Amino acid sequence: xxxxxxxxxxxxxxxxxxxxxxxxxxxxxxxxxxxxxxxxxxxxxxxxxxxxxxxxxxxxxxxxxxxxxxxxxxxxxxxxxxxxxxxxxxxxxxxxxxxxxxxxxxxxxxxxx
Amino acid sequence: xxxxxxxxxxxxxxxxxxxxxxxxxxxxxxxxxxxxxxxxxxxxxxxxxxxxxxxxxxxxxxxxxxxxxxxxxxxxxxxxxxxxxxxxxxxxxxxxxxxxxxxxxxxxxxxxxxx
Numbered sequence: 001x002x003x004x005x006x007x008x009x010x011x012x013x014x015x016x017x018x019x020x021x022x023x024x025x026x027x028x029x030x031x032x033x034x035x036x037x038x039x040x041x042x043x044x045x046x047x048x049x050x051x052x053x054x055x056x057x058x059x060x061x062x063x064x065x066x067x068x069x070x071x072x073x074x075x076x077x078x079x080x081x082x083x084x085x086x087x088x089x090x091x092x093x094x095x096x097x098x099x100x101x102x103x104x105x106x107x108x109x110x111x112x113x
Numbered sequence: 114x115x116x117x118x119x120x121x122x123x124x125x126x127x128x129x130x131x132x133x134x135x136x137x138x139x140x141x142x143x144x145x146x147x148x149x150x151x152x153x154x155x156x157x158x159x160x161x162x163x164x165x166x167x168x169x170x171x172x173x174x175x176x177x178x179x180x181x182x183x184x185x186x187x188x189x190x191x192x193x194x195x196x197x198x199x200x201x202x203x204x205x206x207x208x209x210x211x212x213x214x215x216x217x218x219x220x221x222x223x224x225x226x227x228x
Contacts, residue, residue, distance in 0.1 A: 033216070042203060042219035043156075087156065100146065100169050101205075101217060103156035 002026045004104035006088050011110045012078055020073045020107045022088030031091040032064050033101065034073045038084045046073070046086075075109075083111045115140065117206050117220035125226045131192040134223045138185050138206030144168075145187040146217065147179060150201040159202075162187055163209070191225075199227045 004024045012018040024032070031050045035043035047057050049064035049071060061074040075082055088104040118137045126132050138145050146169075147159040158171040162181035179189040185206075191198055201224050205217040 035219075042221050045216050045218070048216065089156075094169060099144070099207075100158040100161055100171065102158065103148075105155045 002090070002092070002102045004088055004090060004102060006086075006104040006107045008105065009108045009110070011112060014078055014080060014111055014113050016078050017074065017076050018078060018109065020075070020086050020088075020109070022071045022073070022104055024069050024071070024088070024090050024102075024104075026090045026092055026102055028092040028094065029066065029090060030093040030099070032062075032071045033089045033091060034060075034062050034071075035087040035089060035103075036084050037087060037106070043087055048091075078111050080111050080113065083109060085109070117204055117218050119202075119204050119220040119223050121223060122221065123224045123226075125228065126194050127228050128194055128196060130194050131190065132194060132225060134189045134191075134202055134204075134225075136187045136189070136204030136206075136220060138187070138204075139218055142206035142208055142218075143185055144207045144209055145181055145185065146205045146207075147187070147189050148203045148205065149173075150203055150222070151199075156203070159189070194227045196227050199225060201225075 006022050033048045034046040037043040047062040054063045059076045064071045085106040085108050087106045089101040093099045120135045144163045146161040150156045161169040165181045176192045181187045201222045203222045204220045207217045
């Protein structure tokens with residue numbers, strides 16, 4: 001089966017650093033993606049990892065360990081606008097090149113002044 | 114470049130009715146996926162279409178169906194609506210599905226309320 005876990009809620013202070021963890025158990029793994037979703041809006045792409053290691057993209061970094069089934073999203077210099085839900089998603093591909101993304105439950109991040 | 118568009122944005126139906134939702138992908142994108150998002154279950158995959166063929170399907174009953182047209186536009190149909198079908202239905206498009214960095218772009222969603 002496919003299973004992805006994330007903390008339900010996190011709180012951090014403006015200007016701080018926060019790490020959102022994600023653990024997964026899936027078959028057909030072909031990449032781990034992070035999305036940001038503000039309330040009432042569609043998810044927007046933040047970053048992805050296919051190989052082990054750290055990928056940095058401005059204030060956002062994402063790490064992947066495939067052997068441990070573990071990823072994290074690191075947000076630096078937090079801003080109030082970073083208050084949102086963060087979704088961890090595993091891309092699963094099939095032999096027919098079909099794909100689907102299995103999403104975690106999301107982590108609701110609140111940034112306080 | 115225009116993003117993914119979905120129509121209608123909001124819809125209210127009653128139990129037993131059927132509904133059709135529409136999605137226009139980003140120009141050049143051939144893969145269209147549909148998701149259901151609810152507070153209790155989160156984002157769940159419904160199906161993926163590529164070149165007018167359903168390539169992948171999630172664990173939803175047969176009341177949920179879809180199709181894709183030659184211009185990559187896609188429609189999703191739900192028949193015999195139930196209260197539990199109330200959700201945000203999201204469409205996402207991507208270039209193909211073979212590239213490892215294949216990013217999905219989401220549309221704004223259709224908010225369906227079943228009374």
